[in-house]
Amino acid sequence: MPLGTRPGQSPQLRELRQSVRRLLGLDDDTGVVIRQLACAEPGCPPLETVIAVLPVNGQAHRWTLHT
Helix, strand or coil: CCCEEEEEEEEHHHHHHHHHHHHHCCCCEEEEEEEEEHHHHHHHHEEEEEEECCCCCCCCCCEEECC
């Protein structure tokens, strides 16, 4: 299966990914990964959202949002 939009991917996730690209001025070759995970650390809210930006050349960046 080629990389890109997977079948069944939500429109909200696509919109959020496009918003991240627009806000950060990213090109189409830069990967944007957004995942929502259960947080297992003590005192951590039950869900965390991780946004990772993975450029072809350069340093990756990651942000974690606790919800």
